[in-house]
Structures are given as C-alpha cells and as structure tokens.
Amino acid sequence: MELKDKLISSFFAFEEHVDVNTKVHNTRSEAMKNFEATGFPTRKDEDWKYTSLKSILKEDYSLFPKKEDAIEYKDVKKYFIHDIDAYTIVFIDGIYSSHLSQTTHDKIDACLMSSALSKDKYKPIIEKYFNKIAPKTSLNSLNTAFSREGAFINIPKNTVADKPIQILNFSTGNESALMLQPRNLVILGENSNVQIIERHQSLTDNAVLTNSVTEIYAEKRAILDYYKIQNDKSSASLIDNTYVEQKDDSNCSIHTFSFGGKLTRNNLQFFQKGEHIDSTMKGVTIIEDKQHVDHNTLVHHIEPNCESHQDYKGIYDDKSVGVFNGKVVVEKEAQKTNAFQSNNNILVSDKATINSKPQLEIFADDVKCSHGCTIGQLDEDAMFYLKSRGIPEKEARALLMYAFANNVLSSVKIPELQQRINKLIANKLNVNLGFDL
C-alpha cells in the first residue's frame, strides 16, 4: 500500500482512540480531507523543485509504534544539554516519557500537547491558537490530522521563564521504519520571555521520517530565542514546519543547526502582525556524503517599521546538496521595513551542490531590503597562511569552516548550548583544534 493510502485508512482508526474536543476533531477531519486531495508534494511544486521526497516515501512506515519503549537516561544523556538547568519534555517514538522529562505548571506551562488538546482548562487557548497560522499545505494538513502529541508551552504575560525548555524527540527503532508527526504549540504572552531548544534524535539505523509542525505566537513585547539542533543519523529524515506570528515590539529568533540526517527540510515562516517587530532566522548547515538540507524561509512584512534578519551559512562536502529558498514579502503598508538576507556557501567538494534562490517581493516604496548570496571554495591564501604556521591541511580547513560559521554561532545566547554546538562542529569536522571550540 502506498504511504498516502496507508495514512488515510489509518486516520479513522486513530481518530476513534483520541480524546479531543469536537472542534479539534473537526479540524483534524478537515485536514485529512485536504491531505487526501493534495497528497505529498512533488518536484513539480515550485517550492519543492530541488527536494524530492520520493525515495523517503517508499519506506513502509509504521504510523503508531506497537509498544512503548522505555529508554534509560544514561543511554541518551549525551543528547541533553545537561550542564544547564532546564525544563525538559521528552518523547520516545512520539509518546511522552515521564521519567526522562521535567515538565512544569508552575508560573509557566511546559507540558504536553495531548493534555492541552483534551483538557477543558486549555480549551480557550486551543481554540484561539491551534492550527491558526500553519498554512494548509499537504504536510501541515497531514500533521494536523494526526496531531496528538508534542510540546505545549505557554508563557503567561509578564513572565520570564526561569530556565530554558528542551524538547527532545527520540526514536528507538522498535519498528522497522517509523513515521512521526509531532505537534508543538508555543505561546508567549505580552512581555514574556523564553528560550527553547528542540532536537530530534534517532537511536536506531532503521528509517525514521518526522513531519513536525510548530506554531509559535509572540504577543506584544515578547522575546523568544529558539534553537533547533538537527544532527540526526543518516537513516533519519525530518520535515520541520515552523510558523511564527509576532505582535508589536516582539523579538523572535530561530537558529537552525543542520549537521546530520538523510534529508532535512525546514519550512520556516514569520508573519509580522504589528509594528516594531524584529524577526531573526539564522542557520549553519555542515553536511557531507549524500545528505540533503533544504531551508525554505518566508518573512511576511505586513505592518510598518519592522525588521527581519536572515543569515544562513552552508558548508557542503562530498555529494551533499543544499537548498536555500528565502522569500521576503513587503506589503504596501509595510513602509520603513528593514529586511536583510544573506546566504553564504562553501562547496568543499566539486560534486556538492547548492541551490540558492532569494525571492524579494516588495510592494512598499520606502524600505531597506538587501540580499546577498555567495558560493565559493575555501580561500587558498588563508589555507597557506594557516599551514605556514604548522597547522595541517585537515585542521586548517576545519578552522576556516569554523571561522566561516562563527558569526551565526556567536549569536547563540545560551553559553552552554554554544559550547555544545561548537563541539558538534568539531566532531563533525573530526578535529581537535587545541582550544575549546
């Protein structure tokens, strides 16, 4: 059976078992209809021109794990940012793991989507925010139809979260192949502030396909720093759909670090619904072999006096493929917009590919918009300079790559996380540079 048919037929069995309110049920049924009508995207869709899901969709995925698997903390400890005190929400094969998690309802909610979707006390919030900004694409619809679990984070107004929140999604390989549909909802009330780290990690060589949807709402003057760590095994693929709606004077940044995985597609969209909003998207991609990472971004400038900053760096080795498709729309009303976009790439191998496509649609006349894209190799003069100081070829290359990515790394606001990412990069480049990267 084709994956699409399997999903459709499973949906009805699934929907009977889930305890949700009627409105949510209707939302899901409608989403399923939409997925049924559209199916998975193909390369004929303009947005998927450079990324084909075909080979990934061939796997015979289980849609629900047959048994729950308990994993021990010591086996997954290395995936936690354990040197910081944090709230942690852990899922194993899509199911909440209470013994690995530390959730809270004290001042802030850092808990489960399943309870938010089913409990009466969250009903008004769900009705206001659930599935309101995620566009009705086929993949979002699919996720909505199966949305059952994920992280629910609600920071009330005038509240600063006392520690960062980690969302960790593990897959264990109990099934020969597993498809996951995590659904996260993040709400920042007025004047609130939170830092979030999200990671998907497969613990198996069996195929895993994650189709994740995260909706983020930042009310007036809210501040969000969100970090996505994509360093999965080469058997795991991820489609990350993240949507951010911002109100006046809010400041949201999303950093995406893509080092691992087979295929990774990031659909990241910002909608600016107010004035004096700051939206930041930064990313570092370092991949090799036949890895594929696609960043598809959109900033929608709707109101005047807002800013957006995009800075994506990519380093591609072997036969890896990178895609950057960054769209900036400035509506007629959005005067005095400042929108910056830059995408810099290094091709380490002559078989690696980068497809970079900036798209600017500007309807206002008093704006500052810039975009720049570079594709190059490592600078030979710089290589000679480093080597002449006794730094061997491999280390010299690594040092230059690290330097290239550094300005994105240095904007990570959690020092321990920055250290961790530096270490991931050092491991990825297989070097010890003699200083704490």
Add this chain to the structure above:
Amino acid sequence: MLKIKNLHASVEDKEILKGINLEINAGEVHAIMGPNGSGKSTLANVVAGKEEYEQTSGEIIFENQEISELEADERAHKGLFLSFQYPVEIPGVSVTNFMKTAINENRKAQGLEDMPAKDMLKKIREKSELLDMDRKFLSRSLNEGFSGGEKKRNEIFQMAMLEPKLAILDETDSGLDIDALRIVSNGVNKLRTKDNAVLVITHYQRLLDYIVPDYVHVLLEGKIVKSGGKELAYKLEEHGYDWIKEEMKAV
C-alpha cells in the same frame, strides 16, 4: 641551516626564479634586496612551501633535509617561519585561539602533549608584551580590521610564539611608521640567538638600520647577482640598482 642550490621556480608557467644559490648559517642575519618583480616574494613563498609556486629544479635543504616535497605545515614543524607581506584576514578566529591551535599542532608534530592552558596564557602574555601589544588585540579576529602596523606586529608576535629556527621576513617594513618599525625590529632582535637565523626581504635599507644584516644579497631578474656586507645596502639606497645592471652587462 638553509642551503638553496640552483633553485628554479615558476608561477603559472612563467619562470620567476632562475637559479638561486644561498646559504644561511645559524646565528646569521641575511638580507635580500631587489626591485619590484625581481622574485623576492616568490623566493620567500617557495621556501615556505606555497603550492601555487612550482619548484621546477634545484634543492632546498633545511636542517640537513631536502624539504622541496614537504607541505607548508611540515616545513613549519621543522622550524621555518614566514612573516607575510600581506597577512590574511580570518574573521571568526581570535588571535589567541589561532595561536593555541598553531602551538599545539607544532607540539603534536613533535610528539608532545598539548601545552597546558596556564603555560599557554603565560607565554602569550610574555610575547605580546615583547611586541607592546594590547590585551584586547589578542581576542580580536585574526588580522581582521588590523592596521598595516598591527598586522606586521602580529606576524612577529606569531614568530615569537613559535620560536622558529629560520624566520623569513617578507617586506615586514612595508606599511610601518617609524614607531611600529622600531617595535617590530626590537622584537625580532630580542628573538635572535646563536641558534637561529633571519632572512630579511626588503625594498629599502631603512629596516636594515634596525635589523642589522651580516650579508646583503641583490636579487635581479630571478638571480642573486651580487652579495656583500651591510655596506651594500647603503650603496643600493644611494645609487639604486642600475649600476649593478651595468656591471652585469659588462660581464
């Protein structure tokens, strides 16, 4: 220490060095002077191991080993150092971190453990004081936004850190005002011992007032055409290179 025999080298199939012979012993300071395009920088880069420069024939013997086939980093491990005419800017790597990597890679090549962090900091502090460098300088990105003088000072700082046997200073005086020139040359002089040597490459005699050479060589059209003591530098400063060209024609 360094013996160059009949060295020929080309860049993009154009022959630049046409048979260089040069011998430098421990404790000596040599200067190579010559007009633009005579091959001075090419000589420095070929000896340091820059790949774009093809050594077509001849030998480079450093510390009793033919090094022509060695990579630039391997030559550095043997104790060769090139102070660049145009140091490369590397944003994103601080001077300190760069130095840590370089020192520890050199130690690794010698089979030594990484230098303990405390010793490293002490050494960095000592050597930066020698070059009169501001602390803030050390946490800045390597050469990024440095003035010409700061770049050269940073080169000599690296030399001080790495303690090479032979340092080749390629136009280290260019872009330096008189104060910076004094600091840089003082640094070089303080690093001199009977066991190491310096090869100064320069256009002008000015630097040689500070770093006094034992030998001066004149490089013209890819060959060393005249060698002498430091008085040769004064003669070149006063009369230029034409008289040497005349002498050559006469021969």
